[in-house]
Amino acid sequence: MLSHFLNLEWKQYFRSSHWQKGIAIKIIMVIFALYFILTFLSIGVFGYYILKKEFPEQDPLQLVNSYLLYAILGDLIFRYLMQKLPVMNIKPMLSLPIKKSKLTHYVLGKSSVSFFNFLGLFFYIPFAVVLIREGYNTVGVLGWLFTMILLIQSANFLNFLINKNNIAFGIIAAILLSLIGLHVFDIYNVTAIGGQVFNFIYANPIYSLIGVVLLVILYSLNFKQLSGLLYLDEAVQTKVQEAKSADLSFTNRLGDIAPFIKNDIRLIWRNKRTKTVFLMSFFFLFYGLIFFTQKTYRDMPAMLMFASLFISGGFALNYGQFIPAWDSAHYKMLMSQSFKYRKFLESKWILMVVMTTVLYLLSFPYLYFGVDIFLMITAGAVFNIGFNSLFLLYAGSFNRKRIDLNKSGFGNTQGTSATQFIIIIPLMLFPMLLFWLFNKFVGYNSGFIVVAAIGIISLLLKNYAMNFIEKKYIKDKYAMINAFGKEA
Structure with a gap:
């Protein structure tokens, strides 16, 4: 069934009229993607040595760990603004003898292999390889890397739960700005707390399994939410929403x-x-x-x-x-x-x-x-x-x-x-x-x-x-x- 879905997606993409339009723009988008991939890859490969040179008295891994909390919150905000749930044309599928659970698993599985999820790995994987090469504990580094992969996937599914929820976005943005403000103005050392968490996981890699639990919970919540929408009279029909009118009388002047x-x-x-x-x-x-x-x-x-x-x-x-x-x-x-x-x-x-x-x-x-x-x-x-x-x-x-x-x-x-x-x-x-x-x-x-x-x-x-x-x-x-x- 998976191969059949992939085959349909392939045909839909290349038979679409959009494929014939804007080839130059698509090439430019690919160039931008390659640029970001090479940038992250370069930072992953050389980042350890750059940090070692610039901050000789600090451990590069601990230095990276201290800023991972900002990276995670920033990633959530970026996903909220840019990422959307990948969909397939499921309306014709709903009248066929195909289990809705298979359609749901396919859509969620497809989201886990998006560009957003791979981009960060071009930093984390090379950085982990360099750490092992430089004599860090192999099991600890692998546990740290496994945690980062799980957190990336968890952010992916969390984004779909809060997608287009302005209140959730405001809360995440406020938290990030508050943490940055506390750090920049030396009110509270936020980086120390975040660093301790990831340093602990490096020292005790067994605790990386907590990320598995988090990922399973978020995946289950997404599965339940999406499954409840796979009905012809629900998500796939054209929805007519009543527009909310804001008071814009101040513009009358x-x-x-x-x-x-x-x-x-x-x-x-x-x-x-x-x-x-x-x-x-x-x-x-x-x-x-x-x-x-x-x-x-x-x-x-x-x-x-x-x-x-x-x-x-x-x-x-x-x-x-x-x-x-x-x-x-x-x-x-x-x-x-x-x-x-x-x-x-x-x-x-x-x-x-x-x-x-x-x-x-x-x-x-x-x-x-x-x-x-x-x-x-x-x-x-x-x-x-x-x-x-x-x-x-x-x-x-x-x-x-x-x-x-x-x-x-x-x-x-x-x-x-x-x-x-x-x-x-x-x-x-x-x-x-x-x-x-x-x-x-x-x-x-x-x-x-x-x-x-x-x-x-x-x-x-x-x-x-x-x-x-x-x-x-x-x-x-x-x-x-x-x-x-x-x-x-």
């Missing part, structure tokens, strides 16, 4: 733009892909921690500007590059209404500006790294508000790819074209180049001053830019209607 703003807010919060973009934008706030905490990047100021742009521009960059494809499902209806196209574009611009401002205000804790760093973040925010927001609107006039908002954001190439890759050049490389040139030949302060100046000048010229952008959209109006009317 925006005048004629208010209806568009309301629709955009509802669209973002009610659909999987846009909600993922919205939530992910807050995680870009922590992007600076990768760069500002490393001495290496202090000598590469252009990379610091790169991080500064992402901190406040996470939403604008990820949401703005797909304008107006977010509205592709109802674009034909939208364009049949009597309204000024300028109002539609203004609403998108205001949304990006407001979110960039909110993210900038939330970035104030970066003052901890010094005024110079925060001024760079400020310059990046001004550039995002002034230049990037307008440029993203203009670049959107070239979008011709339809987007299904109900699909997850990870691995979903709908709406992606060469446009998304080309616009990265002016959005990111242009301010980085400006900063590098002025920083090198004039002075450090002049670097972020000129970047901020470009943003301010763009803001002052907004009306002229919006008039130009509006004409471009009107000119391409019917080409967009025709393109968005086609199935993705």
Whole structure:
């Protein structure tokens, strides 16, 4: 039966019309996957020796163990935002003499071999091999590795239990941020507790079997939940849900733009892909921690500007590059209404500006790294508000790819074209180049001053830019209607 299911999946994939579309995008996705695999593999192979060199007085294994708690919570958050339960077209199967338990086991088993579960192993397995080679207790290392494999699988099934539960997501995110805050501000040594747990498992590998119990419990809960949905009149039928209306009356002060703003807010919060973009934008706030905490990047100021742009521009960059494809499902209806196209574009611009401002205000804790760093973040925010927001609107006039908002954001190439890759050049490389040139030949302060100046000048010229952008959209109006009317 398993081979039959696999055969059906194979035929469904390669006979699908999607296989013939976007080959270039699929190749790029494969390249990205290979990049992450090689990165994790390199860290796994050389990580022990790097830690030994940088921290000669500490045990590399204990050092890794002390941060595994953060890695586990971070993995859960990443899975919540990106991973979805792999499904097969089970509706025709339910009328056949096939046990529902077999269908359930197959779907859950398929989830256990996803890319999310294999990626971490490219670090843990090579790292364990290096540990054994360096004389660590073989049984202890194998017990540690077995525990990590079980925890990865447990995270996989836990994610499906809490999938799209905003309360659960908020709790996990709050715990992670609280632990990071306690550690960064030296309030409590959280890493010591996490390290002790995994050090204990290394010293007593028999306790790795606790992970087996946890995995069995989570698998059983998923099996029970999924089995209860395998009915023709339940999960597989088209569900009609009553939309919950939020009070958006505060937008009325925006005048004629208010209806568009309301629709955009509802669209973002009610659909999987846009909600993922919205939530992910807050995680870009922590992007600076990768760069500002490393001495290496202090000598590469252009990379610091790169991080500064992402901190406040996470939403604008990820949401703005797909304008107006977010509205592709109802674009034909939208364009049949009597309204000024300028109002539609203004609403998108205001949304990006407001979110960039909110993210900038939330970035104030970066003052901890010094005024110079925060001024760079400020310059990046001004550039995002002034230049990037307008440029993203203009670049959107070239979008011709339809987007299904109900699909997850990870691995979903709908709406992606060469446009998304080309616009990265002016959005990111242009301010980085400006900063590098002025920083090198004039002075450090002049670097972020000129970047901020470009943003301010763009803001002052907004009306002229919006008039130009509006004409471009009107000119391409019917080409967009025709393109968005086609199935993705």
